Amino acid sequence: MVDVLESSLLGSSPQFAHVLAQIRRIAKFDVTVLIGGETGTGKELGARAVHYLSARAAQPFVPVNCGALADSLVESELFGHERGAFTDARHAAPGLISEAEGGTLFLDEVDTLSLKAQAALLRFLQDRTYRRVGGTQTRHTNVRLIAASNANLEELVKTRHFRRDLLYRLKVMPLVMPPLRERGGDVIQLAQIFLERLNRDYQGHTPVKQFHPDLLAALKRYSWPGNIRELEHFIQREYLMCEGAVLNAELPQDRSAPPDGEERYNTVFKQAKARVIADFERSYVASLMTRARGNISRAARLAGQDRSAFSKLVHKYRLASEPEQEQDSADH
Ligand SMILES: Nc1ncnc2c1ncn2[C@@H]1O[C@H](COP(=O)(O)OP(=O)(O)OP(=O)(O)O)[C@@H](O)[C@H]1O
Ligand SMILES: [Mg+2]
Incomplete structure (x- = not known):
């Protein structure tokens, strides 16, 4: 069997090797895991690795983006509902926990759950039983829970946006994905691997490319606030824009140079934030x-937004139809 870790989670810096070792170990024990780390550091990949290295590997891995669940729907999405439980409930639905039976439920962006949803999740975590919305039967389940968040949950506890008791229940085994800028030589290693993939994918369509040493130096200097996702997209975008055989795109000066004044700092901050x-x-x-x-209408409903505003976003990010369109979009 291909090693799921080595084939998906790339990097060999000591900092990252430590994380990989933790993942292998955590996978063996059937405990709840809380994965932290900045955006784009590989939290979801890490969660998948834990699942596929665990005894539950042959059972489902069910990801749930908590940020995408309208508050009114959280419980019915997770626990399911009986027919007629609410206006739209024309059929009974088993819910995501039931879908993950025997496997792993991955609660992504868990910090975005409302306090009400947090309370429901806590009840479930306490005894692993639940009821469908509108149902009376208590159901037992065997799922492993992995949660992830890029927020500082301890801070959210202090400001009373996140329940302390829920944090303790989730944080049985904490795992932190390190930011790319703290992973030493991994930036270059990953950049080379992404470039090799592009050279393979576009063989015959564009000259085989390599990095200019100046670009390699800039990649090392830059702070990568969007981490591996940002690196991957940057290389893809520059690759597609480059007609020759040497990639020498510049990372914008102000992004890689240290800020030397309030104005510069503000620009850097605004760009990074955007x-x-x-x-x-x-x-x-x-x-x-x-x-x-x-289905755009259904997605808009899940987001609790009106269809036309949501549809604009879908088109802005070219997520409207075929998956290959997504591949092509290298514009952010
Ligand atoms: N170690 C890695 N090796 C190769 N690719 C990686 C690695 N870590 C992350 N990636 C890639 O970077 C992108 C972001 O990873 P992922 O979605 O797991 O991050 P995340 O931490 O969940 O981000 P977010 O907080 O924004 O949801 C994905 O395309 C993923 O395949
Ligand atoms: Mg994620």
């Missing part, structure tokens, strides 16, 4: 569209 927001927005919309199986 990028992170765009990244977030795109993955949020993408995950809603996946959950809604490509």
